[in-house]
Amino acid sequence: MDYQFKEIEQKWQQFWAQNQTFKAEDKSAKPKYYVLDMFPYPSGAGLHVGHPLGYIASDIFARYKRLKGFNVLHPMGYDSFGLPAEQYAIQTGQHPAITTEDNIATYRRQLDQIGFSFDWSREVRTSSPDYYKWTQWIFMQLFNSWYDKDADKAQSIDKLVAHFEANGSAGINAVCDDEILTFTADEWKAFSNTQQQEELLKYRLTYLRESTVNWCAALGTVLANDEVKDGFSERGGFPVEQKKMTQWSMRITAYAERLLQGLDTIDWPEPLKEMQRNWIGKSIGASVKFPIAAPPKPSPEGRALNEVSPTGGDLEGAIEVFTTRVDTIFGVTFLVIAPEHELVASLTTPEQKAEIEAYIAQTKKKSELDRMADAKTVSGAFTGSYVLNPLNGEQIPIWIADYVLAGYGTGAVMAVPSGDQRDYLFAKHFNLPIVPIIDIQNIETEADPTKEGKYINSDFINGLTYKEATAAVVAKLEEIGAGKAKVNFRMRDAIFGRQRYWGEPVPVYFKDGLPYLIDESHLPLLLPEIDKYLPTETGEPPLGRAEDWSYRPEGAVEAYPYELSTMPGWAGSSWYWYRYMDAHNDQEFASKEAIEYWKDVDLYIGGSEHATGHLLYSRFWNKFLKDLDLVVEEEPFKKLINQGMIQGQSSFLFRLQDRTDFGNDPETVAHYIANKVIPNYADFKGKPGVVFFDYEVVKQYGLQKNVVELHAPIEVVDNANLNIQEYIEHPIGSGYKDPIFFGANFVFWEGEAFGDGIFKVKHETEKMSKSKWNVVNPDDITRPDGKVIKGVVNLYGADTFRMYEMFLGPVEQSKPWNTNGIEGVFKFLRKFWRLFHNDAWEFGVSDAAPSKAELKSLHKIIKKVEEDIERFSFNTSVSSFMIAVNELTDLKCNNRAVLQDLVIILSPYAPHICEELWSLLGNAEGTLSYAPFPKFNAEYLVEDEFAYPISINGKMKMNLSIPLSLDVKGTEEFVLANADVQKYLDGKAPKKMIVVKGRIVNMVV
RNA sequence: GCUCAGAUGGUGGAACUGGUAGACACGCAGGACUUAAAAUCCUGUUCCCGUAAACGGAGUGCGGGUUCGAUUCCCGCUCUGAGUACCA
Structure with missing residues (x-):
């Protein structure tokens, strides 16, 4: 019989399922x-x-x-x-x-x-529920634990309570919130239960914290980052605002050091480990407090000393910075804080107010991408206020600039223009002093971040080396209480709550505003039924709709409300x-x-x-x-x-950035275009609506900056044409149906279409993902119009599909999906099948002893496949299988011993066809999966001759078969004795001769 | 901007430790079988010159370097992809 993949694959898939062939033994x-x-x-x-x-x-x-x-x-x-x-x-x-x-x-x-x-x-x-019972259980363990830095591990919260009862807060070295109380054992005992719980929450590995979410009022829901495009929801284009919310967090930062160290013990791809290292972001340095100088001086010029003594500044009102180069503290000539920094308003003097406000407004408009593109242009504004250098009382102006982020560290940077290029450019641009602090520093044209040389202009560290200076500065800062050595991690605690329905309920109820765990015996806490999957009218998460969503602890009279958010x-x-x-x-x-x-x-x-x-x-x-x-x-x-x-092929269309008021500004490009392409534009004027442009129009009018790119689903796009009717009927487009859908080349108004309806999308290769609407499935798909597109598994079978995906290239490499070469893989399997069959497709193998050539082919493939699998190079073994089958076909091999081994070797790649042949060969059904992998025997590959490439000056000229029994000297003589070689040498002796046995011969002339 | 990865024929890719560049496929061209098509099989296929062939020259993003010999190692550059929180 010819290779009937459908029957074979169905048969064996059923067999495996019925016999539980792959059940692991405990x-x-x-x-x-x-x-x-x-x-x-x-x-x-x-x-x-x-x-x-x-x-x-x-x-x-x-x-x-x-x-x-x-x-x-x-x-x-x-x-x-x-x-x-x-x-x-x-x-x-x-x-x-x-x-x-x-x-x-x-x-x-x-x-x-x-x-x-x-x-x-x-x-x-x-x-x-059988599963999430244990997810909830682990959450409870986290709630009941705190991180003990001395033991460097998580400990039971009971242990912490016992310590508080015996010794108060003294002697506890924990990873916890910033604002913890200091108390004695007696004070602890005098706390009310609520006060105690409030304090313990600051230590628990999962705890409550305020954080911001993307709130979309129009959709009545919280959105994920990738559902938000430039401040609007991707679906519908409604405005999105940042809203503060109290959320569960996980104290992952407690494990930062161990997460970092552990990377050295695991065999992962280096780039992946690097990503985690960067994410954890450990930096060793110091935190320094710069006291704010009391009355701001009117003029920022010069480096005048304030009357206030170095330690006399107000450390309470200080600006704290983190630095990895505390040794450069005497080179600080200004401080930069983020425009969003909480002190900006109070630091801004009346004279500077207008400038600062203008700068903040300008920053708010910039997207993060704009900020990056602008990395070379320096921008910033002076607040009018000063801090004092805590070590010498020098007055330092405070600036704001958008290159400092509020979210990272303290949101403030001490600027050392002599050592940091960004600070250098900033100082040059705003004419701020640049003070060299190391004797060998060259700061003529750019900053010099050297750590070599001796310090100058640096008070008590003058003449010291980098190591000595760092130690001395840290010691001094600690002595005067203005700073300390500090390890900073970039990683933040992970938010562990979602304002959603479809997730694990958090096994917690609230009493007096504080969270308590439910009893373990009540796990799992089942997800309740609700009428609608939307937030409540008051903005509570969907679980707020559940009836009786409360918990009555053992022995309590009252029932308390459960947590309303679910787990991420x-x-x-x-x-x-x-x-x-x-x-x-x-x-x-x-x-x-x-x-x-x-x-x-x-x-x-x-x-x-x-x-x-x-x-x-x-x-x-x-x-x-x-x-x-x-x-x-x-x-x-x-x-x-x-x-x-x-990767998949994504299609894009373009939406004008502002959803509601495009009709109000007659000067905008968009307005102009709309007027031009929509014949009866006047009818739409002033009405709320959404304007879409196709790619041709965006290119033609250079609208790239005015539009938002949106994905169009692959099933509503034919070649590069968007089917508009299908698009607005599609879930993603439904948000635009009401009241008006404008297009560049057509209009939808009150359900009617105007224009020619041609809408060109832009194509791009991207990650295949549902959110990008570019998904291609392996099996048949039915399009909205009823047309069925046959999938590859249906057309060629699973074995071909498996091998083809491997054949595409190295597994770790990304590539766009196409089926260009799948035919070749299918032909290979058919050719393999034919080795076991005669011209009439009748099964038949010979029991004769295998020939030398057959054994050589077989053992070549055994070796190759073993090596390839061990190094996860699956694509090269597919090629090698093709070579082996080509060779055996040429040898007209139908030898049982050889073919049976080949079946075993190929079976991990193409299991169905191999199971079928295995049973045709007379083996018990289903035993292939546990058959012994053939043993490689190097003897079959021994050669007595090798066709050496003969090169002259590194250029290959000819091949020459030379017995491998000859040593280097003998090989040289053999080569020189050859008439063709002599022709190339023109009778002369080569200057030099390189012979690598079994590899090459190269002659220098 | 930063970090990482990558760049080889018309296409996917191979060449594992510096040793015959383009394996294996796809595609394309020509041929066989066929009334015809499909399927199958055979031949050719990096580019250029010549062209019947032998043969010659160039060639792994670009420019240098190390070496008897470089797709592979080093320096500089360009471009592409991925990640990203200007990491102080």
């Missing part, structure tokens, strides 16, 4: 190997062709490890809480649990089609790899025995976009669980491989 004499994939969010768009890239790679590796005799754990599950299901629920009223269930069914069907060797008996879903997406994924070890345990998140056996993940494959999110949070929770002796390893993922992204 107790085994075999060594364990844990291969993990980043589990997907089951989005409504289905599994796209990018997802399987990593899954195929890990599946090949898992199957290979089974053949190599390991007990392999290779599970899969779903990160099933998340925004899209909720968004869909808001639009349709459909419960997210139902949508999620449907989506999971789709994903499962799609995953099964590709023939993965997952152990489905261990499937997890983060949105299932990363909660469930921060520990899921442990649940796979013991997925059905209802007593613990995983049993001690299971964790002892499986320990950690040996190989983790996933995208680098999770570098600073999931991968950092997971390491944090793992370290916390380790501190509590709940798990055994400090790091959860020993080896990690980044799969590259399969």
Whole structure:
């Protein structure tokens, strides 16, 4: 029979499922190997062709490890809480649990089609109560813990309470809030319970903190950063404002140092580790307080000394800065604070008020991108006030500038123009003094950040070296209470709350405004049913709609309200790899025995976009669980491989930036265009609406700065043309339906279309993602107009799809999706199938002894595939398989011994066809997955001759077969004796001769 | 701006430790089989000159360098992609 992939693949997928072929053993004499994939969010768009890239790679590796005799754990599950299901629920009223269930069914069907060797008996879903019970349980452990810096680990909060009772706050060295109280044991005991709880909250590893969110009043909801475009919601184009909110936070900063150190112990791609290092952002330096000089001097000129003594300044009202170069403190000639700094208003003198306000207004308009592009132009404004250098009382002017960010450190910088190029340019531009502070410093044309040489103009550190000076300055600052050595981390505590419905409820209730945990026996705290998935009228999160959403603690008369926010997406994924070890345990998140056996993940494959999110949070929770002796390893993922992204083709259309008042300014370009392209523009004048332009118009009128780029879904775009009717019927476009949809080349007004309707989108290659609306699925899709587009799995089968995704290139490399070469992979599998069949497609193999040439081909591929898999170079082994099959076809090989080994080697890549051939060869069904991987024998590859490339001056001229038995000398003689070589040499002896045995011969003439 | 990664035929890519650049595929061109098409098979395919072929020259983003020999190592530059919180 010809190669019938459909029947074969269906047959074996059923067989594997029925026989639980890939179920991992919990107790085994075999060594364990844990291969993990980043589990997907089951989005409504289905599994796209990018997802399987990593899954195929890990599946090949898992199957290979089974053949190599390991007990392999290779599970899969779903990160099933998340925004899209909720968004869909808001639009349709459909419960997210139902949508999620449907989506999971789709994903499962799609995953099964590709023939993965997952152990489905261990499937997890983060949105299932059996699972999120334990997410809530871990949250409770975090709530009940504090970070003890002396022990360098998390400790039980009971221990802290015991300490407070015995010794008060003295002797506690903890990671905690800034404003903690100092108290004695008696004072502690005298606190009310509420006061005690309030104080403890400042130490807990999860705690309440105020933070800002993107609030969109028109949509009545909080938006994620990527749902906001230039201050407006992407969906609908409504204004978005920043709103303060009290939220749960995780004290991940307590683990900053350990998260940093741990990177040196794990086998991860270096760029990924670098990203985490940068995110953690450790810098060693000092914090320095610059006292604010009492009466501001009218003129900023000169370096006059204030009458106030160095230590006499008001340190309470000081500006604190962090610096990594405290040794340069005598070179400070001005201070720069962020325009958003809280002291700006009070520091601004009446004379400077206008200038400062103008500058702040100018800064607010700038987007972050503009600020970056402007890095070369210096800007800033003088507040009119001064601080004093705490070491010599020198007066230092305070400036504001947008290159200082309020969010980082203290939002203030001490400027040393002689040592820092940015400060240097600033000083030059505003004519501020530049003072050299090191004898060898050259500051003629630019700043010199050297640490070599001796200090000058620097008071008591004159003549010292960098190391001595730093120590001396820090000592002095500490002595006068104006500063101290400090390690600064860039990383902030992670926000752990969402004003959403579809997430884990936080197992907390509030009494007297303070949070308390519910009793552990009441876990899981189930997500309540609500009528609508929107916030309440008063702006409370959706859970505020739930009836009786309150908790009555044991013995209490009154019921108290539950927390209304839910946990963020990363909660469930921060520990899921442990649940796979013991997925059905209802007593613990995983049993001690299971964790002892499986320990950690040996190989983790996933995208680098999770570098600073999931991968950092997971390491944090793992370290916390380790501190509590709940798990055994400090790091959860020993080896990690980044799969590259399969990119998609995105389409864009352009919306005029301002939604409501385009009709009010007749001078704007947009107005002009609208007038030109919309024939009856006067009718629309003054009405609220949205103006869209197509790419041609944007280019033609140079509107790039006036418009916002928006994604158009791939299914409503044909070539580069947007189908406008489909777009406004599409969920993403529905926000524009009412009341008017304007286009550059057409108008939609009161449901009617005007104009020719041609709307060109702009194409770009981008990450494939639902939010970019450019998703391509592996299976069939039905377009809105009913047309069915056949997917690759349907057309060529899973084995071809698996091999093709690998054949595209190195796994870690990103590439846009196309099916240009898939034909070749399919032909290869058919050719492979034919090795086992005669011209009439009848199965038949010979039992004769294999020839030398056949064995050579076989052992070449055994060696190559082993090497390739071990270094995750899957694309090159696909090529090698093609070469092997081409060779064996040329040899007319149908030898059982050779072909059976080849079946085993190929099976991790193309498991279905190999299972079929394996059973046709007479083996027991299903035994292929655990067959022994063929042993490589180097003897079959031994050659006695090698065709040396003969080069002259490094240029290859000819090939010459030379016996490998000859030594270097003998090879030289052999070459020189050759008549063709002599022709090239023109009878002369070469000046020099290089012979690398088995490689090359090169002659210099 | 900063950090990281990358740049090889018409296309995806190979060349693993400095040793025959372009493996393996796609595409394209020509041919065989066929009434025809599909499928399959065969041949060719980096560019330039010549052109029947042998042969010659150039060539791994650009400019230098080290070396008998560089896609690979070093210096400088250009461009592309990813991340980003001007990290003080």
